Amino acid sequence: MSLALDALTILAVSTGAFFFLAGTVGLLRFPDALSRLHTLTKADNLGLGLIVLGLLLQVEGPFAALKLIAVWLLTLLAGATVAQLIARTARPGGRPV
Amino acid sequence: MSDAILYGLCGAVLVGLGLFGLIVHPQPLRKILAFNLIGGGVFLLFGVVARRGAAAGFGGDPVPHALIITGIVVAFAATALAIALLLRLFRETGRTTLGSDG
Amino acid sequence: MADFLLAAAGFVLATVAMGLFRILRGPGDDDRIMAAQLLSTGGIAALLLLAAAMSVPAAVDVALILAVLAAFITVAFVKGAPRSEADRA
Amino acid sequence: MAFDTGVAVLVLGVAVWTIAARDTFAAVVGFVAYGLLLALVWVRLAAPDVALTEAAIGSGVTGGLMLGASTRLRRTDTPAVGEKPGAVLRLAAAVLCALVSAGLAAIVLLFPEPAPTLAPPAAANLEVTGLGNPVTAVLMAYRAIDTLLETVVLLLALVGIWSLAPDGIWGGFPGPRHKADSEGVLTFVAQLLVPVGILVGIYIFWVGSVAPGGEFQGATILAAMWILTMMAGQVDAPPVSQRWLRLLLIAGPAVFLAIGLAGFAMVGAFLAYPVDYAKVLIVTIEIPVTLSIAATLALLVAGPPERAPK
Numbered sequence: 001m002s003l004a005l006d007a008l009t010i011l012a013v014s015t016g017a018f019f020f021l022a023g024t025v026g027l028l029r030f031p032d033a034l035s036r037l038h039t040l041t042k043a044d045n046l047g048l049g050l051i052v053l054g055l056l057l058q059v060e061g062p063f064a065a066l067k068l069i070a071v072w073l074l075t076l077l078a079g080a081t082v083a084q085l086i087a088r089t090a091r092p093g094g095r096p097v
Numbered sequence: 098m099s100d101a102i103l104y105g106l107c108g109a110v111l112v113g114l115g116l117f118g119l120i121v122h123p124q125p126l127r128k129i130l131a132f133n134l135i136g137g138g139v140f141l142l143f144g145v146v147a148r149r150g151a152a153a154g155f156g157g158d159p160v161p162h163a164l165i166i167t168g169i170v171v172a173f174a175a176t177a178l179a180i181a182l183l184l185r186l187f188r189e190t191g192r193t194t195l196g197s198d199g
Numbered sequence: 200m201a202d203f204l205l206a207a208a209g210f211v212l213a214t215v216a217m218g219l220f221r222i223l224r225g226p227g228d229d230d231r232i233m234a235a236q237l238l239s240t241g242g243i244a245a246l247l248l249l250a251a252a253m254s255v256p257a258a259v260d261v262a263l264i265l266a267v268l269a270a271f272i273t274v275a276f277v278k279g280a281p282r283s284e285a286d287r288a
Numbered sequence: 289m290a291f292d293t294g295v296a297v298l299v300l301g302v303a304v305w306t307i308a309a310r311d312t313f314a315a316v317v318g319f320v321a322y323g324l325l326l327a328l329v330w331v332r333l334a335a336p337d338v339a340l341t342e343a344a345i346g347s348g349v350t351g352g353l354m355l356g357a358s359t360r361l362r363r364t365d366t367p368a369v370g371e372k373p374g375a376v377l378r379l380a381a382a383v384l385c386a387l388v389s390a391g392l393a394a395i396v397l398l399f400p401e402p403a404p405t406l407a408p409p410a411a412a413n414l415e416v417t418g419l420g421n422p423v424t425a426v427l428m429a430y431r432a433i434d435t436l437l438e439t440v441v442l443l444l445a446l447v448g449i450w451s452l453a454p455d456g457i458w459g460g461f462p463g464p465r466h467k468a469d470s471e472g473v474l475t476f477v478a479q480l481l482v483p484v485g486i487l488v489g490i491y492i493f494w495v496g497s498v499a500p501g502g503e504f505q506g507a508t509i510l511a512a513m514w515i516l517t518m519m520a521g522q523v524d525a526p527p528v529s530q531r532w533l534r535l536l537l538i539a540g541p542a543v544f545l546a547i548g549l550a551g552f553a554m555v556g557a558f559l560a561y562p563v564d565y566a567k568v569l570i571v572t573i574e575i576p577v578t579l580s581i582a583a584t585l586a587l588l589v590a591g592p593p594e595r596a597p598k
Contacts, residue, residue, distance in 0.1 A: 006200055013207050013248070020211045020241060024218035027237065040233050044240045051207075051244050055251050058200075067259050070484070071247065074266035075240055077480060081273050082236045084473045086229045100292045104329055105396035107296040111303055113389030118307035120381040121373050126312055126357055130319050133350065134303055137326055140338075142392065148333045150405030153412075156334025159422035160406045163431060166341045166423070167438050170504055170581075173345050174445035177588035180357045181449040184591065187361055209291045212328075216298050219321065223305060223314060231317045242324045249331055257336035257500035260492060261327055261343050264509060267485045268348030271512045272320065274474060274519055275352040 005057045012054030019047035037083055044079035048072055105145035111138030125183045129176060136172045140165045204252035208245040215241030232276050239269045292332060299325045313362065316354045323347025336500035337423040340492065344508035345585075352515070353589050418567030420498035427502065428570045432559045436548060439541045439577060442584045446537070450528050453593040459529030460593035468521030478520035485513040493578050497571070503578040510578070511585035518590065525590050527597045533583070540580025544573050 023043020030036045052072045059065050115138060118131030143161050150158030215238055223234050243262045250258035302325060306318035323346040330339035373381070410422045410430065417429045427435045453460065468475060486509075493506025517523045526533050547569055551560040561569045 009200070010203060013204065016244070017207050017210050017214075020244070021214045023237065024214045027218045027233070036230070036233060040237060043237065047211075048240055048244050051211075051247060055247055058251055064256065064259065067263060068247065070488075071243060071259065071262050071266045074263070074270065074481075074484065075243055077477065078266065078270035078273055079236065079240065081270055081473060081477050082232060085273070085276075086232065100289065100332065102396060102399075103289075103292055103296055104333060105399075106393050107299055107329075109389045109392035109396055110300055112392055113385040114300075114303050114307055116388055117381055117385040120385075121378050122307075123372055124312065126354070126361060127315060130306060130315055130354065133319065133346075134306060134322065137303075137322065137346070141326070141329065142396065144330065144333050144335055144338065145396065146399070146403070147335060149399060149403035150407055151334065152405045152407040153410070155407045155411065155422060158405045158407045159410050159426050160431070162335050162338055162423045163426035164434070165335075165338050166427065166502075166504060167434055169338075169341050169345050170438060171441055173350055173585070174442050174588060176350055177353060177591075178445045178448050180353060181452050181591050184357060184360060185452045205291055209294055212298065213294060216301070220301065220305070223309075223318065228313060231314055235317050235320055238321050239324060242328060245328060246331065249328070253331070255331060255334075255336055258331045258339070260495070260501065261331060261336065261339045263488055264340060264343045264348070264492065264505070265324065265327065267481070267488050267509060268344065268512060270477060270481050271485075271516050272348060272352055272355070274477060274516060275355045 009054040009057045012050045012057075016047045016050030016054065019043055019050065023047060034087065037086055041079055041083050045076060048075055101145045101148040104141055104148075108138045108141030108145065111135070111141065114138075125186075126180075129179050129183070132179075133172065133176060136168070140168060143168075201252045201254075204248045208248035208252065211241050211244045211248070228276075232273070235276075236269070236273070239265060239272075243269075295325065295328055295332065299329065312358045313355075316351070316358045319354060320347055320351035323351060337421070337502065337505075340500055340502075340505040341508075344505045344512075349508055349512055349515075349585060349589060352512070356589075416563055416566060417561075417570065419570065421496060421500065421502070423500070424496050424502050428574065429561065429566065432544075432548070435577075436541065436544050436559070439544065439581065439584075442581065442588070443537060443541065446584055446587055449588060449592050451592075457593050457596040459527060460597045461527050461595040462525045462587060462590035462593050463518070464594060465524055466519055466521040474520040475522070478516050478522055482513045482517055485509055485516070489513065489582075493574070496574075497567070503574050503581060507578045507581035508585055510582035511589070514582070514586040515589050518586075525587075528587070528593055529597060536583050537580055537587075540573075540577035543576045547573055 020043050023039050026039025026042070027036050030039060049072055052068050056065055056068055059068065112135050115131045115135030118134065119128050122128055122131060143165055147157040147161035147165070150161070152158070219234050219238050223231060243265050246258050246262040246265070250256060250262070299322065302318050302322045306315050306322060309315040309318060323342060326346060327339045327343040330336070330342055410426065413430070414422055414425055417425045419425045419428070489506045489509035492501045492509060493503055496502030496506065518525050548559040551558055554560070554562045
């Protein structure tokens with residue numbers, strides 16, 4: 001049982017780490033702010049989400065699990081705020097960046 | 098070389114880097130930033146002292162840890178005061194640099 | 200397991216660092232804000248992984264603080280940025 | 289080891305960026321990243337209490353303060369060409385700084401063996417304080433006088449900042465008035481984040497007696513949440529001449545000092561706690577101290593009064 005859980009953790013964490021890589025590659029390769037924003041939100045939401053999912057399988061107790069989920073939700077909030085505010089200023093016709 | 102020594106060397110370089118920025122940057126805000134960089138390096142050096150003092154089941158000596166926490170808070174207070182002074186200088190003179198002609 | 204989690208933390212930090220220096224160069228402030236955002240998410244992920252790898256539950260609290268303050272700093276960025284004058288009015 | 293080498297290189301890279309960046313705003317972003325990475329380093333150095341402080345104050349609130357200052361100064365950013373030191377001076381500074389670094393590195397490599405430590409006596413007396421976290425025990429019991437003086441230093445810095453107000457707006461409202469934007473993202477974030485943030489702040493403070501955490505870290509989060517509601521325009525900063533505000537600011541140090549003086553009567557020494565009541569007294573001190581520090585930190589960030597009192 002614990003072996004299966006470990007395998008699932010490794011799978012989820014690896015996939016999460018892969019999304020961070022994808023996010024970085026996107027940041028490096030996409031030409032304009034809006035498409036860079038697109039890749040950034042992927043890395044945030046999916047990368048961290050999958051890592052949290054993987055770690056949830058290892059935690060002891062509901063309170064520790066709650067904290068992990070809270071960290072993820074707060075990061076989503078910060079990411080969404082950045083995305084909103086940057087999109088507002090980076091849209092065509094907005095102030096040039 | 099242990100991890101603690103590695104971070105100690107890192108702290109030593111950080112102090113040098115910060116000191117360089119403090120001397121060569123003409124803008125006060127950059128000097129304040131450099132000063133905080135030095136602070137980080139000094140705290141790191143002290144943290145290495147704490148790490149080497151690990152004993153009695155603790156991962157590090159708690160006394161330097163408490164002093165570093167005090168130090169971080171006091172450094173923040175000094176930074177806030179320095180920035181308030183700088184902004185007031187800017188309001189009075191419209192300048193963001195410290196020139197020799199006042 | 201601990202070794203794997205530590206390696207994953209290192210991998211995430213390394214990827215994030217690659218992107219960090221590219222976008223810190225700008226050209227726009229938006230890029231720099233995104234750089235900080237990417238690093239904070241990566242740092243939080245690394246802290247969570249370290250907490251499990253090193254059995255330091257307090258590292259999750261550090262990540263929690265960073266997550267709360269990441270949103271706070273974002274607002275500070277935007278409030279301060281000169282171009283937000285128009286948005287603010 | 290590979291992990292730590294990577295983190296150390298990353299810290300140094302971000303530090304070089306902070307010093308070398310041409311644009312001040314870019315340098316400040318580098319500094320925020322620097323604080324974040326240092327928090328990681330503190331976890332690696334088995335100092336989670338310091339990691340919490342660094343994340344909260346070193347990166348978070350200091351970063352916010354610097355960002356605000358850099359953007360306010362930038363609006364009329366005068367190029368500082370001509371005031372830059374010449375090549376010779378820069379070279380001399382580089383040599384001097386390299387020597388300082390080399391000297392410090394030599395000290396690090398020549399640390400005495402075995403390393404001196406106060407951990408065993410700290411552990412031996414931990415039970416008497418009723419606390420589970422040795423760092424909190426140092427801050428609140430063994431070296432309580434440092435912490436008492438620190439709260440006073442914070443107040444002195446605030447008095448210094450307030451005294452920068454021009455004559456006409458003495459005792460007025462600190463900082464600019466931020467307009468509320470009822471449809472906006474900022475309002476949404478503030479409404480969502482502030483209650484969660486306050487909860488996290490109280491948790492970090494409360495857990496400090498048994499695990500890493502404590503009043504400074506918790507207070508910083510509370511302060512950040514107050515600043516956030518100000519920035520979102522939901523509340524205005526209070527005029528600094530308000531009586532309730534001043535009472536709030538001195539409540540912590542006052543209670544701390546009173547219990548410290550009571551130590552003379554109860555045990556015969558300043559800041560000594562009677563064994564049976566140690567934990568109760570420490571918590572009695574910590575609650576007002578946390579509130580006072582939170583208010584002080586928030587007002588330190590808000591800056592000197594800029595608008596006349598009504």
